[in-house]
Amino acid sequence: MFTRVHQYSTNEQVRVPNVIALVGLPARGKTYISYKLCRYLNWIGIKTRAFNVGEYRRQACDFEKEGKADFFDHSNERAVRIRDECAKHAMEDMGRYLDSKKGEVAVFDATNTTRPRRKMLLDFCNREDHETKFRLFFIESVCDDPDIIDSNITEVKVNSPDYKGRMTEEQAKQDFLQRIEKYSAQYAPLCEEKDAELSFIKVINAGRSFFVHNVNGHVQSRVVYFLMNIHLLPRSIYLTRHGESEYNKIGRLGGDSPLSENGVCYAHKLRKYFEKENIQDLRIWCSQKIRVAQTANHLKDLAAHVEYWKVLDEIDAGICEGLTYEDFEARYPKQFSERDKDKYHYRYPSGESYEDLVARLEPVIMELERQSNVLVISHQATIRCILAYFDNKKREELPYLNVPLHTVIKLTPKAYSCQIEMFKFKIDAVDTYRAKPTEELPWELNGTESNLCRSP
């Protein structure tokens, strides 16, 4: 799971490098899958990078000059040579990335629609000069639903660097459809009999069905499970901390104190906010702490479902539970400075680290991927982890993300990113943010759009 599922990063001693190669015609969501996989694997602590052969091709030549869709014609010898070179180049980079141990998983994002190309990849993975042979897994995206293909072309491809600003949307679309046809002529789908020795998953019609063959090892098993849980239906995820607690007011860490007066006021306003949002079938997930349950109580009847997950509890501060930062520094000065040095990996004595938290929250992420609209009411550290996943933040930044009290963070996942909106409520609350001592800027979210901060 899993963990290995639960201790990805620190304890894997014998980890085989994995190559995950996409297979499929253009506009089948290969880059979407590749983006989501990278984000997920990196977040759980498996260092992963995507190698997009299209990018190599764009660097190598100007496909417009090369004849647009004709560039992808199998009989265009010059183009075939260039495309082969680009694939080889990407493969070599991938090999260096894995051999150097900089990464553990490389995602090879290309069409890989012919058997010879896949054979070339397999031979590359088995080459004797690698430190360890690479384990190869294919993800084929098969789609015969014209609506899905059409929406993919319209949404993504006409905005591709190949077309953007170079021709009209309609021209781009026509050229792209021709490109698909060129590929279709040579396409050999993965096949249970002919490719019996390979390991692969076929994702059929954007996840309506799956064919899984010969899954081998932990990474492949995780990838399969992840692919089966993601979906593209529109929805939003809402994150908020509990209302201000009595402990927040006096600056103490952890504990299980009730809401302050301001905190209760936030719970009321939160209810009003969700009354307006008027979401069908809203699910509320809470931690098991009193301050969270109290906050959730005000919204109970708006939800189809309220669940109390222990895994959503705040980071366990171990021997520092109940202390203020000042107490902590005074009593354990060495620990205190250790924490500042590497906050992500620092584990409170008898408590947890952010890394531990990520492992504990993995099930929440997987379930969030599966669900539609969910409100998560939890804590500063746990929400930082969840936010880092959706906003693709590095682990160094994760423990410094600013998640203020009395604020709703609304996430709306898009194909290649996640739109983030912050709604700060006008109710007083203490500021529990503690910046990295050396840092200037406390945080910055990637998001897709500017981070809207409004008061509802």
Next chain:
Amino acid sequence: MFTRVHQYSTNEQVRVPNVIALVGLPARGKTYISYKLCRYLNWIGIKTRAFNVGEYRRQACDFEKEGKADFFDHSNERAVRIRDECAKHAMEDMGRYLDSKKGEVAVFDATNTTRPRRKMLLDFCNREDHETKFRLFFIESVCDDPDIIDSNITEVKVNSPDYKGRMTEEQAKQDFLQRIEKYSAQYAPLCEEKDAELSFIKVINAGRSFFVHNVNGHVQSRVVYFLMNIHLLPRSIYLTRHGESEYNKIGRLGGDSPLSENGVCYAHKLRKYFEKENIQDLRIWCSQKIRVAQTANHLKDLAAHVEYWKVLDEIDAGICEGLTYEDFEARYPKQFSERDKDKYHYRYPSGESYEDLVARLEPVIMELERQSNVLVISHQATIRCILAYFDNKKREELPYLNVPLHTVIKLTPKAYSCQIEMFKFKIDAVDTYRAKPTEELPWELNGTESNLCRSP
């Protein structure tokens, strides 16, 4: 997942009843899948029961008198009627089980090889007179590998109540092969196009491939992931607690104390034991507590792999950490008696319950299912949970399973059970077992064979 994955039992407020129906010719491992699923779902807190139509048939008539394999001939009208009646009877029982909320998942273990039979099931699940409609999921086991079929017939079927003691093994086998043929004549496998609206998984050749279609909801998603992780290859799982610790000696709960002198002695002997066992590719999984790491240190070089999982840490006794049972009773008498009343659900203030532990250990179970030979070095409460899974123990019994110090528990999974062997080492250790006050018998393992207790 996951809980939902992590809070199965306590928080599911809107849970749809699920029917999981097997599909497949005889000797395709349907009952094996059904057994494993029931064990797994019950262990994670989803109440599940299997309804085996074969058992109803055996109660309804003597198939030997009815003509053995001919009983399964489609043209045998009397037999068809009896078989239909049995299926309906099982369905009605299943309906009562789910409607009464006694159970959440019913596994319908029958061949279900024809479309009309599956239609009948679907209609049954959608019947208006149920409290809630049942969600239906099919698991089809498809196998064309003659070796797998043959071994299944030989191992399981000739020992079936239909044959045992009634004829020779060879006669039984021949009759059974005829029975398969009778079924084959009518068999309509599930099909992506014709059954597009159904939700199903096809397990192909005992897990070499899978076809997954239209998975719907949490339970189905868990089931799919579980099926993809189980395997039938021979292997053993070894469980042991750390050697005796300093805290064990003085009867204190939890903490993070080092090994006692006896404990160190155990670590040495443990090494000798595994030197003799001489296991290829042994994996060692440890908790992150000092006493466990110290124990594992002596075996490190015998293993292909050592991992330290936080989820394997001992139950968190919260405010009772570091207390003895006497302290606990004296300081918190009410809590102490609460715990005795319902030890499985009792949660230490600011700590964990056994129920919490099961949720935390689910990833370990899933990964143990995937792996070959593993040694788990962990703690009394965590090992109780793992043992309860493999030995199919009820949650009331789980917290009272006797897991003494200085003992290796060797589990060898079989098709319908798990062989359990206990190796008690001759090294002194305190007894940390505390029986249920009212109970006479401390424990009893199901196992397959008598529980061998030997000293190696």
